[in-house]
Amino acid sequence: MRRIYEEYLEGKSYQSIANGLMKDKIQTVTGNVKWWDSTITIILTNEKYYGALLQQKTVTVDFLTHKRLKNKGQEQKYLIEDNHEPIISKEMFETVQKEKERRAHLKGNIMGDRKKYSSKYALSSKVFCGCCGANFKRRTWNSNNVSKKVVWQCRTYVNEGKEACDAKAVNEHVLQDAFVRVFNRMYENKDGFIRTLKANIETILSKRDAQEPLLKIDEQMEQLKDDLKGLVSLKLRDQIEESVYAVENARISKELDELRQEKATIEKDNDHKSQVTQRVNEIIQVMNARQDLLEQFDDDLFNAMVEKITILSPTRYLFTLKSGLEIAEFEE
Incomplete structure (x- = not known):
């Protein structure tokens, strides 16, 4: 899965x-x-x-027939986190x-x-305008005659006109040929390209080791939870004034929330590192598995390697690989 x-x-x-x-x-x-x-x-x-487990996805609408329908707000749903062993994060x-x-x-x-x-289409949702940032959409010009042409055009230009964005259309085969050239350049210098990718991984992993900070945060959170339990215990035995309890409760709760946010940030950073590393390794595998230069556009190869293409002009493009590496390409 x-x-x-x-x-x-x-x-x-x-x-x-x-x-x-x-x-x-x-x-x-x-x-x-x-x-x-x-x-x-x-x-x-x-x-x-x-x-996780989401309970009460359906509700009984007829107790005689036991008919159940999808719960679209009729009843409250309950999400139970960490209910069982996860397959993904x-x-x-x-x-x-x-x-x-x-x-x-x-x-x-x-x-x-x-x-x-x-x-x-392989280029769908991956072609973006360098002028306004909108995505490009696929269009067919002169579809009913021999001069039929497939192009990719800025959505802003199509919907709002050149006053909103004056980006020009780009032929589909031009973009496909540009990827072929980009890939072949990388393949011809495969060893150097792979070294660059591995260097990127090392740069990402060389950032501060987040394992030790996470352990420290967990220790601090456990101590605060113990403090909170002790505070509640004092209140239940009427051994602390209400005003003091309220102040201390607010302080501990605030510190816990701050630590949770810090932990979430570190975990997100770790996950990002993991995702980038995985993407880089996948690109390296693709490069190593290839036995020769690319002669024509390959959908699977394109999807495996390219995050997006930014159209700077009808003849200038910026390919962003899934590793984050950017490669400029020009149409001569």
């Missing part, structure tokens, strides 16, 4: 993930060899994969939910809409 979350964050669509699982002959939890895109959607939104789960919202927003939908996002 972790693979599904990772591939979704790599930019794959529900159907693309399902096709990959079937190709690798991976069965569903029920032993079925057929994967549906709807199954992928359910997995990506199920809190149980990060170890909570951070990864939340990142996926944000990515789902981002994709839905790009398609002009809202979360919960029945319309589904689909990465039908």
